[in-house]
Amino acid sequence: MTKRLLIALVGALPLLAFGGEARAQAACPHKLGAVIPLTGPQGPIGKPIADTAQLAIEHVNAAGGVKGCPIELVLRDDTGQPTLGVDAARYLVDVQKTPAIVGVVGSGIALAIVSSVTTAAKVPMVSCCAVTPTLTKMAEDGKTEGYFFRTIPTSRVFAVAHAVATTDRGYKNPAVIYVNNDFGSTLLRDLEKAIAALGGKIAGAVPYNENQPSYRTEVNQALALKGDALILIAFSQDGATIGREWISLGGTQNLVLHNTLRSQDFINAVGARFLGKAAGIDNAQVAGPSVDAFNAAFKAKFNRDPVGPGLHTVYDSAAVTALAMQQARALDGTAIRDALRLVQDAAGEVVMPGAEGLKKGLDAIKAGRKVRYVGATGPFGFDKNGDVSGPALVWKIDDGKLATDKVIDLEQMAALFRRIGY
Amino acid sequence: MIAQLVVDGLLTGAVIALGAIGVTLGLAILRFANFGYAEFATVGGYGALAAVLAYGGTGAPLGPFTFGGFMAVALAAGLAAAGLMALIGDWAVFRPLRRRGAGPLVLIFASFGLALVARNLVLLAFGPQPEYYSREIQIAVLLGGVRVMPDQVLVLAVAGLALAALVWLLRRTRIGLAMRAVAENPALAQACAIDPEAAIRATWLVTGALGALAGTLYGLTVQLRPEMGANLLLPLFTAAVLGGVGSVPGAVIGGLLVGVAENLSVLVLPTSYKAIIPFLIMLACFLLRPKGLFGR
Incomplete structure (x- = not known):
């Protein structure tokens, strides 16, 4: 028994020693x-x-x-x-x-x-x-x-796009519901700055935790802010839950949605007839x-x-x-x-x-x-930090279908960055 | 704002109350903490969903509600699914353990195991995504400054009816009497020609049906998820402990209190900490009044 084990060990040794290298070459x-x-x-x-x-x-x-x-x-x-x-x-x-x-x-x-x-x-x-x-x-x-x-591009591009989509529509005092993590809170800070630079002011912001069955309380808190619009920075399923509750509790249909909600699933979950005035943002695909x-x-x-x-x-x-x-x-x-x-x-x-x-x-x-x-x-080109810059777009929903409303191209984006002072 | 929170709390509390009655009856008659109990809600809710999917919807919406008349059939399917699960669980797991004289701790662990099996079967069959019986969005009505949805009012009414039916069953029927007798003293009950096994089976059926009802109503007003039962477990046990083990009115009041306290907590705590409220209530209850509000 011991002998057999020894033979097996000796047999396995070369594999242990050279296995990695052999695999790397024949990979x-x-x-x-x-x-x-x-x-x-x-x-x-x-x-x-x-x-x-x-x-x-x-x-x-x-x-x-x-x-x-x-x-x-x-x-x-x-x-x-x-x-x-x-x-x-x-x-x-x-x-x-x-x-x-x-x-x-x-x-x-x-x-x-x-x-x-x-x-x-x-x-x-x-x-x-x-x-x-x-x-x-x-x-x-x-x-x-x-x-x-x-x-x-980094989320600052999103913050600018959200601010443009909001102020373009004449909303001066939007409430924000945002996902409670690093991404959400950083975006919120950039968004406050961007909206202030473009002549609006955020009525208040309510964080939400991911993957909850109901966001009634968060929605009620956001409703109490009495904003003239809602900027919703949420991931797809949670966004659908929040969107449904927001509409059903009588929230305004002046919605500005994040790029994660740019999907037919979201439109189906909330219902196209409530989304006629909704707008959203995303990275623009350059033509x-x-x-x-x-x-x-x-x-x-x-x-x-x-x-x-x-x-x-x-x-x-x-x-x-x-x-x-x-x-x-x-x-x-x-x-x-x-x-x-x-x-x-x-x-x-x-x-x-x-x-x-x-x-x-x-x-x-x-x-x-x-x-x-x-x-x-x-x-596109990586800058010294490995980042890329990019244009953004504002989308809307026409007859239950996603459509592009306007594009903020690279030059406009650079000008907005300077104006906001990022 | 406070009125809104209280009303929201009462509406969630009604669902918790239904489940808490099941927990409290289980504790009194089956004599162990059934940590798999909340899975009756999941299985019942998804059982109703299976019927809705098979029928292709709930039918044309009835009046102000989001669902059609078929929802009643779906609810019956959900109750049947949970009842079946309760009987199979007792026959395959708990009765053999009882016969071998297993202690409460063994039964508790067995119930954990059964819960995992049930939850993952639901996950396997329906997938992890949230489901709804009806995708209709309901617009809330303003009643004296408080936003209420018609579905939620119906849920409150159904919960009240179920409670009345349960009280009638326990007070006015032979099987109810047998259940109460076994809860008091199994040996004495047996001496009076009451079959404890029959009473136990009836308890499983009744508590399973209550759980399934809670799950279906939860699915109607919130959404269905495979982990919904697991998330409801702590509020359910808190309500049962707060009300006093074995007390049906206690469980109802406990459920409503837990629902309201959870919702009011957002006045002082960030919303994300809402889920710890049941735990704090349970802890306070154990420290200050271990037998609960209405316990003997």
Whole structure:
């Protein structure tokens, strides 16, 4: 018995010693990590985001893959909770050895992962949807060591868009219901400043906790503020619950809704006949051939238009990371971090979304030429903090269907930022 | 504002009261704290939902309410589902344990286990997303400065009717008498030719039905979620303990008090801390008056 155990141990030793290295060399397919909520209150918006990330990887693989191998997207569900998000990221980094992580929807989750997993492991995170300015502050303080990137502008863009949507409609004194977390409270501070600069004043703000069955008390508190409108900064399911209770308790139909509520599900849950005066905000999709290329590819795959939060940004987060993986000397986090900036060379060949566009880009990188990825969100470039700037849009609901009301383009956005004094 | 909070509190309190009656009867007659009790609310609520889904809605809305006449059939389906679960639970889990002379602690843990099974079966069948019987939005009516929804008034009326029916059952029927006798003294009851097993089965059925009614009414005015029972558990036990174990009027008053206290707490506490109020009441009750308001 002891002898057999000994033989087994001796037999296993080389595996223990060289297993890791052997796997790293023969690692086909190359792995790319993704953390996205598939269930929980963010599930309804997370699922299409995950599908779109998968679409980007399909395009990369159809274009021949990266460094001679297809890419496998290793997707983990964070259910919208930072603790599970950290577990998921740790699993991806420690067990699956993914050299980069994309996706990451919640700001709280991105914060937790950046501060306790990816930076320490020297693995870049390219978030599609985390908008908190806290991460900008961390980058400025050197706490992210350059390993944090995002393809979505920070929530200040949302604050400006909310303020524009509110004051454009002549609401002077809106009440706010906001989600009680880092994202919500930061956005509220930026929003107060933005609305004050544009000539309004917030009547008061009521925080709410996620995932409760009823928000009657919060709604009653907000009703007592007697605002002339309601700015609702809430996630999809909670937003629907709050919206229903707000309307049914006799709240004003002058609603300004957050981008997480830009979905048919929300309209169905509340009822289109109460939403005739509702407006909302989101990141704007810049028009242009690169955006059309993504929209066409999305429609070909899912047989619907890419309407919803995070779809364009997650495509870009996965596609730009794949290009950087090809560009990087080796598939390690630090090389990919540096390569993420190289594939946005202003003088490079323009690379667009879709299998064909990405093939052009991957081939150019293989041939040693410089490239510039112009994505589903249009031309974008990471600044020194890994952030991107972007335009915003105001949407409305016409006959129960989502429609774009106006676009605040990049230049207008920059002017508004100066006027508000961010 | 205060009047609104009190009215809201009474309306949630009515649902808590129904469930608390079930808890208090269970404690008195079955002689253990059934921590799986709140799952009757979940199973009953979702049982009614299954009927609504199968029928394709609740029918054309009746008068000012959000639901149609089919809701009565759905409610019956929910009651049947919870009753069935109660009988199966007793037959498969609790009766064998009783026969082996298991102590209250074993029964408590068994009830926890059963609760997990029931909750996850519901989760498996219906998914984690919130559900509604009807997606209609109801506009509140202003009654003397207080916003009230017609559905909630109906819930209050149904809760009152159920209470009256229960009192009649306990006071005026043989099986009610048997249940009360077993609660007083099982050995003596048996000596008087009362079958304790029959009384226990009746208790399971009655408490299961009360739980299912509470769950369906909760689903009607708030929403259905697989974890709704788990969230109701603490308020239910607090109401039962506050009212005094075994006292039906106590459970009703306890339920209403817990509902009102929870809602009034937002005057002094941030809304997010509302959920700790039942716990504080329970603690205060154990420290100041362990037998409850109406306990003997």
